[in-house]
Amino acid sequence: MHGWTGTIVRIDLTEKTFSVEHPSSDIYERFIGGRGMAGHYLMRDGTRAWDDPAMPLLLFTGPLVDTPTPTSGRMCVMSRSPLTGAICDTSVGGRLGTQLKRAGFDGVVIAGKSDAPCGIEIRDGAITFTDAAHLRGKTVSETRAAIGDAGSCAVIGSAAENGVLYASIMVDGHFCSGRGGLGLVMASKNLKYLAVSGTGKTPVADRDEIAAAREEINRLAAASPILLGELGIAHYGTGALYDLMDSRRMMPTDNFRATHFAAAASMNAHAYKTRYATKRTGCTGCAILCKKIGANKEIIPEFETMSHFSALIGNVDPDAVIEANRVCNEAGMDTITAAVTIACHLEITGRSLSPDALIELLNDIAHARGDGAALAMGSHRYAAAQGRPEVSISVKKMELPAYDPRGAYGMALAYAVSTRGACHLRAYPISHELLRKPVATDRFSWSGKARIIKIAEDANATIDSLTACKFLFFAASLEEYARAYCGATGARATAQDLLAAGERIYYTERIMNAANGFSADDDDLPPRFFAEPGTGGGGIAIAPLGRGEFLAARARYYRIRGLDGRGMPTEEKCRELGIEWNG
Amino acid sequence: MERLIRKYEDKLVAHGLCDPGAPLIGSRDEAVLWNRDDALVPAMEEVFAGLNIASLLFARPAEPFFSIMERVAHSPEARAGCIRPQDSETRTFLHDIPVLDAFVPRDIIATLKRRKCVVVRSHGIVTYGTVSPEQAFVFFSSVCFSIYVKFFADYRDAVRAGTADAADRAVVERALASYESFVARIPESPRLMRGPFTEPDDCLAAIVEAGRMTVECRMVDSFFGNISYRLGDTVYISQTGSSLDELGGMIDPCPMDNSSCAAITASSELSAHRGIYRDPGVAAILHGHPKFAVIASLDCDDDACAHRGRCHVECARERFVGDVPIVPGEVGTGPHGLCNTLPPAMRGRRGAIVFGHGLFTTGAADFTDAFASLVSVERMCLEEYRQTITG
Ligand code: SF4
Numbered sequence: 001m002h003g004w005t006g007t008i009v010r011i012d013l014t015e016k017t018f019s020v021e022h023p024s025s026d027i028y029e030r031f032i033g034g035r036g037m038a039g040h041y042l043m044r045d046g047t048r049a050w051d052d053p054a055m056p057l058l059l060f061t062g063p064l065v066d067t068p069t070p071t072s073g074r075m076c077v078m079s080r081s082p083l084t085g086a087i088c089d090t091s092v093g094g095r096l097g098t099q100l101k102r103a104g105f106d107g108v109v110i111a112g113k114s115d116a117p118c119g120i121e122i123r124d125g126a127i128t129f130t131d132a133a134h135l136r137g138k139t140v141s142e143t144r145a146a147i148g149d150a151g152s153c154a155v156i157g158s159a160a161e162n163g164v165l166y167a168s169i170m171v172d173g174h175f176c177s178g179r180g181g182l183g184l185v186m187a188s189k190n191l192k193y194l195a196v197s198g199t200g201k202t203p204v205a206d207r208d209e210i211a212a213a214r215e216e217i218n219r220l221a222a223a224s225p226i227l228l229g230e231l232g233i234a235h236y237g238t239g240a241l242y243d244l245m246d247s248r249r250m251m252p253t254d255n256f257r258a259t260h261f262a263a264a265a266s267m268n269a270h271a272y273k274t275r276y277a278t279k280r281t282g283c284t285g286c287a288i289l290c291k292k293i294g295a296n297k298e299i300i301p302e303f304e305t306m307s308h309f310s311a312l313i314g315n316v317d318p319d320a321v322i323e324a325n326r327v328c329n330e331a332g333m334d335t336i337t338a339a340v341t342i343a344c345h346l347e348i349t350g351r352s353l354s355p356d357a358l359i360e361l362l363n364d365i366a367h368a369r370g371d372g373a374a375l376a377m378g379s380h381r382y383a384a385a386q387g388r389p390e391v392s393i394s395v396k397k398m399e400l401p402a403y404d405p406r407g408a409y410g411m412a413l414a415y416a417v418s419t420r421g422a423c424h425l426r427a428y429p430i431s432h433e434l435l436r437k438p439v440a441t442d443r444f445s446w447s448g449k450a451r452i453i454k455i456a457e458d459a460n461a462t463i464d465s466l467t468a469c470k471f472l473f474f475a476a477s478l479e480e481y482a483r484a485y486c487g488a489t490g491a492r493a494t495a496q497d498l499l500a501a502g503e504r505i506y507y508t509e510r511i512m513n514a515a516n517g518f519s520a521d522d523d524d525l526p527p528r529f530f531a532e533p534g535t536g537g538g539g540i541a542i543a544p545l546g547r548g549e550f551l552a553a554r555a556r557y558y559r560i561r562g563l564d565g566r567g568m569p570t571e572e573k574c575r576e577l578g579i580e581w582n583g
Numbered sequence: 584m585e586r587l588i589r590k591y592e593d594k595l596v597a598h599g600l601c602d603p604g605a606p607l608i609g610s611r612d613e614a615v616l617w618n619r620d621d622a623l624v625p626a627m628e629e630v631f632a633g634l635n636i637a638s639l640l641f642a643r644p645a646e647p648f649f650s651i652m653e654r655v656a657h658s659p660e661a662r663a664g665c666i667r668p669q670d671s672e673t674r675t676f677l678h679d680i681p682v683l684d685a686f687v688p689r690d691i692i693a694t695l696k697r698r699k700c701v702v703v704r705s706h707g708i709v710t711y712g713t714v715s716p717e718q719a720f721v722f723f724s725s726v727c728f729s730i731y732v733k734f735f736a737d738y739r740d741a742v743r744a745g746t747a748d749a750a751d752r753a754v755v756e757r758a759l760a761s762y763e764s765f766v767a768r769i770p771e772s773p774r775l776m777r778g779p780f781t782e783p784d785d786c787l788a789a790i791v792e793a794g795r796m797t798v799e800c801r802m803v804d805s806f807f808g809n810i811s812y813r814l815g816d817t818v819y820i821s822q823t824g825s826s827l828d829e830l831g832g833m834i835d836p837c838p839m840d841n842s843s844c845a846a847i848t849a850s851s852e853l854s855a856h857r858g859i860y861r862d863p864g865v866a867a868i869l870h871g872h873p874k875f876a877v878i879a880s881l882d883c884d885d886d887a888c889a890h891r892g893r894c895h896v897e898c899a900r901e902r903f904v905g906d907v908p909i910v911p912g913e914v915g916t917g918p919h920g921l922c923n924t925l926p927p928a929m930r931g932r933r934g935a936i937v938f939g940h941g942l943f944t945t946g947a948a949d950f951t952d953a954f955a956s957l958v959s960v961e962r963m964c965l966e967e968y969r970q971t972i973t974g
């Protein structure tokens with residue numbers, strides 16, 4: 001096989017055994033890798049409870065990983081989310097995917113439950129189970145230091161060990177498998193870490209084709225102001241979006257009660273760049289290197305974290321943002337959900353937080369103590385318990401990232417219908433609604449958005465399966481990546497063929513969610529967005545979303561996606577996509 | 584959606600790319616909406632159904648593009664399946680331009696599955712969008728531009744080699760004569776706002792006006808090109824992917840110290856513009872893609888050059904059209920970016936041409952000189968072309 005290793009490994013933590021299997025080429029071609037393959041292998045167990053020992057935790061790389069294709073050093077981690085109850089996958093950077101591939105595997109399916117804290121070490125084809133009892137309670141960096149530097153590692157911290165519903169898995173220290181609580185799934189298996197190193201090489205079918213695709217992709221990246229431009233994410237990190245969001249009046253402020261942050265100019269990416277003298281770093285195989293690290297090794301947070309730990313909770317101290325991000329990373333905890341849950345708490349209690357109090361509260365959440373115990377359950381459960389469910393700004397119990405949906409209607413629809421809850425990355429409409437790529441669309445219009453969101457969801461499902469970085473698609477398209485895919489695997493596939501696989505992958509996720517009781521009722525936004533305006537100004541008005549227009553767009557989306565009026569999968573569409581229909 | 588379909592139909596006609604009534608544009612959210620009835624609608628709906636896309640465009644290009652398309656589409660290269668023009672739009676965005684023999688939906692689907700456009704010999708051009716009919720419009724316009732440039736450049740080479748074809752000559756003569764008379768009618772010094780501007784509103788208005796003029800005079804294919812003005816410590820520049828004839832509200836202020844990234848949506852050539860502004864005598868920059876400046880840039884007779892085929896990034900020779908230098912460089916930043924090659928070449932000159940791409944010109948106070956240079960350099964390139972082919 002080319003591109004793929006042709007091998008996946010199943011690990012049983014109860015028995016401490018493993019077995020390898022070789023998926024058929026048909027499965028590879030239909031599901032590609034990464035998110036697609038993980039979803040395929042989750043399907044059989046998708047209705048189990050997240051903490052059922054038989055519920056798998058899946059880690060899959062894609063056919064482009066460990067090839068010279070730009071930004072392909074990523075991988076997918078997937079299971080069922082403790083936070084939402086829906087399927088949950090995360091695309092994570094760092095070196096993990098590359099090392100797994102070099103060790104000879106396209107994916108790892110981890111099931112069972114160890115009777116005591118343990119680690120898994122994959123060194124090329126050899127897999128060993130270690131005792132990790134001594135690592136319990138250790139931070140992510142302490143754990144990393146204990147297991148050594150060879151290869152790559154995925155680690156959980158105290159948040160997962162203490163039952164935080166949005167505990168993350170940290171890869172190579174600061175790449176987060178962040179959303180939805182996959183760290184807690186790992187903890188439920190008594191698995192503290194997974195370390196992987198490999199020395200193999202991934203054979204590819206046609207190096208020249210990959211080189212040609214690489215040149216095309218790099219040319220487009222260089223032509224992209226968003227990626228490599230002077231103000232782009234290569235120089236400023238994803239924080240480059242901070243000023244844009246504020247100037248477009250869609251920066252979530254005070255728990256989404258406002259959309260403009262008065263202190264934005266002093267909390268922007270430029271402020272971090274000068275204050276911390278940042279340098280570029282990033283995932284294996286990437287020339288953009290959008291991650292930023294300070295002169296004293298401070299990890300500069302992603303845009304979402306920068307925004308939510310400032311505007312959303314009224315914090316004007318950049319050091320506190322850095323520290324909040326560090327605490328979350330060390331404890332292994334999703335920053336978006338943490339910040340939105342805290343914002344919800346502040347709104348309900350009418351309190352405000354000093355920087356010190358913010359850090360203390362985050363530590364309390366990570367240890368599920370004091371006020372933190374209730375907040376560790378996420379904003380949905382917390383607000384409901386307080387009798388104020390409407391104050392939780394979440395979809396499918398997952399908290400919203402830092403793009404206010406009243407400022408971009410495609411984003412509003414994308415949040416609502418996303419298979420993993422409020423997620424900006426499923427359809428990533430800021431690409432055209434704000435960043436003008438591939439062309440600009442009217443952000444205050446619903447017209448055409450249902451189709452656009454559907455196509456983009458398919459495309460991003462493909463990208464997460466290949467597994468490439470979505471940022472590159474601000475510039476390149478599946479056209480160039482299809483060339484790399486063919487070069488890597490020897491398959492003959494066009495951009496639209498890959499997109500068709502993406503549609504299958506996405507529909508599979510809808511099927512799993514439907515089996516877990518999700519329907520149109522869950523494809524909705526918090527009532528605030530339909531009732532209250534955002535903060536207008538500078539010639540921009542941010543009106544509440546029209547409920548009728550939203551519902552009409554959602555209904556169109558269902559029909560375009562091949563779902564019924566309740567958002568449920570249909571036998572007909574399953575047949576068309578070649579997915580087994582289970583009624 | 585209806586508004587967008589109408590808008591791009593009108594633009595295709597206004598820019599001389601299609602005759603009135605020629606464009607057939609469909610766009611779909613749930614159901615497909617067509618701009619008009621046509622016998623081809625059922626076939627186009629079949630194409631729609633075979634692709635995961637949002638918009639579809641078919642049109643027969645207007646003259647001279649149709650005749651040029653026909654000549655190019657009948658070349659041996661095109662008969663083998665696709666053509667590879669050497670301009671930067673093709674290289675960067677289209678990669679190559681597939682050519683089909685007949686309007687057969689199945690074949691069109693198979694081709695559009697891997698490329699953004701297809702030329703159907705003796706029919707026209709099909710393009711699509713995944714987001715908006717604007718993409719289909721842009722690709723259509725790019726194909727017209729690319730085949731135009733390729734045709735004239737190839738013809739010049741053939742004349743030099745003594746292998747020019749009589750049928751090509753007839754098309755060249757007609758197209759050239761019509762373009763020459765068009766360019767002759769462009770006013771020498773158009774009435775543009777006079778600078779230096781001291782207020783942001785004036786400089787925004789001047790940019791909008793000069794952008795529109797550049798498109799009206801066909802010095803750029805609407806969608807591309809960029810324009811900026813420096814006012815104190817701020818560069819006002821057109822946004823990425825903005826149409827130069829619709830710049831109202833599409834201009835980003837970029838502080839020189841990068842203290843805000845709000846202009847992350849600024850043109851991909853922001854760095855090049857900033858580089859050019861290091862010359863304190865420059866206040867305005869205009870960048871268009873006048874066709875004969877691009878055709879001139881492709882003209883090199885050094886067959887033995889080791890960089891052949893990589894001229895767009897590796898050309899090391901000092902090349903000029905008259906007083907105007909030609910430099911290599913790709914769009915945007917990066918080691919091969921024109922942001923490295925262009926600013927030094929522009930120093931002390933009225934403009935410079937980027938290989939296979941377009942022309943940058945400057946003004947000291949406003950866009951009057953920049954525009955005049957854009958037109959006069961194009962005229963110079965056109966005259967030179969005429970001389971070359973008439974010998
Ligand atoms: S752009 Fe950033 S997130 Fe994407 S691959 Fe590169 S470093 Fe990783």
Ligand SMILES: [Zn+2]
Pocket residue numbers: 807808809870871872940941
């Ligand atoms: Zn240009």
